[in-house]
Amino acid sequence: MLTATLSTAACSRSGDNRPPEPGDQAVATVQDETIWASDVKREAVAQGLIGEDETLDATSDLFRRVLDEVIDQKLLAGEAQRRRLDSSPLAQRRLEATRERILGDMLVESVVNKAVSDQAVQTLYNEQLRLAKTSEEIRVRLILSRTKPEADAVIGILGQGAGFEAVAAERSIDEATRFSGGDLGYSTLDVMPQAYADALRDKPAGATVGPFQTEGGWAVLRVEDRRKENPPTLEQARPQIVRYLTYEGVRQLLEQLRGKAKVDVRLPAQTPPASPTTSAPSAPPGA
Structure with a gap:
């Protein structure tokens, strides 16, 4: 915090009272030195109180609080100069x-x-x-049973024309999905449990799959839909880009x-720790 404040104070010093930015507004003076609205905003940005592209209303409580901090810092800096605290070699190096x-x-x-x-x-x-590479998303419903005979019974009931959602609500032991008709939503095969992915890989929409054993019991699935995964929009991808x-x-x-400069690091060479094998880290996929 102190470093950010010092940096802002150093930036806002000027030899005249001309606005540092077009349309800037003088909001205070300290010993005949003008503080501008842009000085206050810069300090607020430096402290992480607002983003670089955000505006700071001069009538807001935040603006007044940051303005008071800028005033205090100018008073402290002026007193430090009066006491000639800036004249020592150490002070000069810190200022530089x-x-x-x-x-x-x-x-x-x-x-x-x-x-x-x-x-x-x-x-x-x-x-x-x-x-x-556009992946395919699959929407699946699940009925989870404790035993294979129970799962076989589910297949029999579905074969008689019972609705999958109704059977899921009545018989599934998966509490997270049973009351939504077993709906697992859309996902891609690569994020599914391996047993699910293997069972669903080539199954079309409308297919009933199973029963097959999973960690939680015996699963019966229905493929509700298959669709191409939608790529992120420009606005969704913008922050990462x-x-x-x-x-x-x-x-x-x-x-x-660094390629143009002469840089001489004068530190003793470090001895790498002994290890049976040393290898460079592997490159990320696609690099």
Whole structure:
């Protein structure tokens, strides 16, 4: 919290009283130094109180609370300067570290803003749709019995024309689904128990499957529907795409900077712990 406040205070200092942003509003002065609405919003963002794209109403309680914190910080900083606490070599290094952190953040924001454009998000989304392997979803109903004779009896009752939902409500021992007619909803085979997936793999909609043994008893299933899994919409996928583009933008920037800079790490080489075998971690699927 203190670091965020110091960073904001350092950013808001200026040598004149011109608005730092078009349409900015002066909201207070401390010793003839103006505090702008953008200073207050920046501090609120730094503290995680609002998002970067959110607005902060100057009449809100939150704005007034953060404004008071900015005023207090300016008073503290001014008193520290009056006492010449900023003149020691250690203080200068700490101030320079804060300045470097702010400048680094500004560079990253600039790079990310260019990398995470609407066009870039749309392009990556289209590429994901092109490469995605669409799975099939299956909607299934379940009647679970304790023993095979009980499950065979269920098959007999269904064969006489009884409704699957009614039999599930009357006879299934699966308390989670019996009162919804045994409805398990839509899911893909890869997330089902293996016994269910094996039994359902080639069965069409309307088919009754079983009985077969599972961990919970003996299962009889009915395939209600099969459909192609709907891919996420652009808005559903946007947060993940933005995170990826942000990460890639920063990674590429640092890779370029490290490639051009002379970096000499002066630490003793670490001795890796002894182990029978050492191997690089496996790449994720599709990498």
